Structure formats: C-alpha cells, structure tokens
Amino acid sequence: MTRGYHTDVGLTSDVHATVAPLMWFCMLVAECCLVTIAGAAQAAEGQAAAALAAVAQAAAAQATAAQATAANHAHVTGVLERIDENFAFFSRVLPMLMVHLKKQFAPPTTASRGSNASFRQSLLQFYGVALDKGKLRCMVLNELLPKEFICAGHLLARSLKDYARPMLGVSDISDPRNGLLWNSAIEEAYELQKICFSYVRACIFRLHVVDKKLMHIKLGDCGKDK
Numbered sequence: 001m002t003r004g005y006h007t008d009v010g011l012t013s014d015v016h017a018t019v020a021p022l023m024w025f026c027m028l029v030a031e032c033c034l035v036t037i038a039g040a041a042q043a044a045e046g047q048a049a050a051a052l053a054a055v056a057q058a059a060a061a062q063a064t065a066a067q068a069t070a071a072n073h074a075h076v077t078g079v080l081e082r083i084d085e086n087f088a089f090f091s092r093v094l095p096m097l098m099v100h101l102k103k104q105f106a107p108p109t110t111a112s113r114g115s116n117a118s119f120r121q122s123l124l125q126f127y128g129v130a131l132d133k134g135k136l137r138c139m140v141l142n143e144l145l146p147k148e149f150i151c152a153g154h155l156l157a158r159s160l161k162d163y164a165r166p167m168l169g170v171s172d173i174s175d176p177r178n179g180l181l182w183n184s185a186i187e188e189a190y191e192l193q194k195i196c197f198s199y200v201r202a203c204i205f206r207l208h209v210v211d212k213k214l215m216h217i218k219l220g221d222c223g224k225d226k
Helices: 001-103 115-126 158-168 185-193 212-216
Strands: 133-139 141-147 150-154 179-183 195-201 203-208
Touching: 115 150, 115 179, 133 150, 133 179, 150 185, 179 185, 185 195, 203 212
Parallel strands: none
Antiparallel strands: 133 141, 150 179, 195 203
C-alpha cells in the first residue's frame, strides 16, 4: 500500500509538472486575446464615435443649408412682393403721369405757335445767313428757296421751355442754338411729329420720315410761311 501511494503521488507530480506550463501558456494566450479584443473593441468604439460625429456634422451642414435656403427663399419672396407693390403703385400713378406728358409733348396748334419773327432774326444773325436775290437757304435741304418759304423753327418746342437747360444746356428756349432755318413745310411736319432727326456724328443728323404719307407730297405744293 505504501508503494502504491508513493506511485500515485509520483504520477500526480508528473501531471502537475506537465499541465502547469500548459495552463500558464493558455492563460497567456487568453490574456493576449483579451488585450486584442479590448484593442479591437476600443478601435471599433473610436470608429463608431467618428461615424457618429460625421453623421452629426452632416446633419448640421444640412440644417445650415436648409436655413440658408429658407433665408434665400424669404429674401426672394420679399423682393417679389416689393416688385408687385411697386408695379401696383406705378400702375396707379402712370396714367396720371401720361396725361401730363401727353399734354407737354402734344404737337402745337396754329394758335399756340405765335409769331417767330424775332427768333428768325436771331437765327439769321447767329448762322450768318443773308438774303441771296430774295432767297434763303434751307438748312435741312441745303437749297435756296424764296424767303417766304423759310421760317425759324424750334428743335425743342417752346412748350417745353422748362426742359431747355437739362436737355440743351441753355437757359432760354429761344436760344439760337435751339433753332434752324428751314422750309415751312418741314417745320410743320416736325412740329406735328411726322418727321424726326437722329444724331449720326458731330454736326451730322439724319432725317427720318415717320408719316409715310409725306413721301408723296412735294415741297412745292406746300404753302408759304405765315
């Protein structure tokens, strides 16, 4: 019995000597695994936190963009509302202005023209024009015509005397720089807005016939200047 007991103890010691290192190794491996798992978990946690931060940042950017869009929409809406208000205002005011403008720019009547004898004399002196065998040169046609057919015409009508300075730079509507010596038929057509002039270059203007019916009328058929 004593021999057998010692034999059992010897076997247990051998097993312990063999298993102990194996257990230590397993514990080491387990510890390494735990460390690895902990590192992976920490890394995963960091990635999840970064992903959440990115999502939060994207949500914030979308919110900012939505706010900017809403602000722009509100601004555009405000501008359109102001345009509508201004349009409504001008729709009410424009007819009243047009009445005044139509009255101001209406062609003169025979009674409103009056005598232009003094204006004609100032133009003759200003342009240095003299009679040539009872004839005067029309500054539009550049032709000598009987003096009875030549009159002094205002480029800017006398009814618009308040606009002489801003439009022409002269204080007097009858300043000779606001006049031409031309055929009386041309003056009448100009005052009735049947013809007009456009600027080409210095001292050069082009005559435009607005009323095409004038194309069939000869100047010789027109009456004398009154």
